[in-house]
Amino acid sequence: MTDRAAAIQGDDTLTEADRQGLYRVLLSRRDVRGQFLPDPIPDEVLARVLTAAHYAPSVGFMQPWSFILVRSPEVRGRIRQAFAKANDEAAEMFEGEARATYRSLKLEGILESPINICVTCDRDRVGPVVLGRTHIPTMDLYSTVCAVENLWLAARAEGLGLGWVSIISEPALKDILGLPERVVPVAYLCLGRVSHFFAQPELESKGWRKRLPLADLVTLDRWEGERDEALGAELAKAQARAEGGAPM
Template identity: 60%
Template sequence: MRPDDLNGGLVAAEAFSDDERAAVYRAIETRRDVRDQFLPDPIPDNVLRRLLDAAHAAPSVGFMQPWNFILIRDVAVRQSAWDAFSRANIEAEAMFPEEKRSTYKTLKLEGIRKAPLSICVTSDPDRAGPVVLGRTHNSRMDSYSTVCAIQNLWLAARAEGIGVGWVSIFHDADIRALLGIPERVEIVAWLCLGYVDALYGEPELAIKGWRQRLALEDLVFQDGWGRK
């Protein structure tokens, strides 16, 4: 298609080159949830801006763009977050069967204190008003859109040699109080970011025997649930 054939803001949608396509798939396939391998080196402002730009370029239902990104570098704030996580982690360990608890303890979850930057990603359900195109019949679409922004950031970070860890073990009220987040705003993720010089070749939970990757063939159905 020639540029002069396009109108209404459309641009040509050619496929990527082989090298470009390979780079995208490499980022996807080698992305890891980093828990303990962070280096102390700070992330330069221009690199951080690229990551945030990537997140902000995510798709969002009704173009609501419900996300906010709270950048946390202060050591005292991160320590308070780690304290909240630590309390919740003790509770979490007790929820698993006895035979799983020893494995659980081997999963080092030190990202909040070791990574030089944390980002609390939130979702504002009121960003686009009370009635949002595409959210009329599924009230969770703002949250799902925010998760798309997180994945964009994660893949961009992988391309930059930056590790990301998603912390989800905490009581919502503790983080809300720590960061002054309004009640109407949803906390979607606490992310730990920092440079890494090594990543697991496979997901850490698989390597340590917690859970293995499911076979894709068992997850794909045709024209209805359970139809393979």
């Protein structure tokens, strides 16, 4: 392996506007289900979003991801049927009021969005021994999730909504999309223009779950370790700004 000096970035200083813009995208990202518009996504916009996904970090620079663009009404119809079956099964796992609330939720936009994207992980892309995956073999899956997050944030920056459909049988999804055994469907996403973005995550506004206090989740040195009280106070203030839409 040759020893080459790596080029460095020129002006790597982000402006205050850059910084606040990034936080705005992060904090206004939503899981979109019911607000999709049928407008097609221009190829140049889709290319930017997919490029952002491709530039995600990956352990060992393995880049295990691929992106299947699902436009066919027939294929999306089969995906929607697989979702409906899994969704009925999932509803039965809850009881009482939780089951009723679950059934009231819209949890996908498979047919309403103009395009679906399946983000996959090829677990054999770079062979059996991968730098950084020698002791934690699931690092390729985690790397692929980084690509999903990049795609999601870029979509929000472009004014696009994105929804992650996770209530679906993995074998059914693999069969419909013709995935080989070594390839894992990490995320099935619905992407498109939307009529609006909600101020809060829908599951929070509908009472399914509340956002946890960040200060309760940060400890020192070990699980259930001590908490840094001064940092905890800053975490609480930062979360309050995030919740209130104030600049970070």
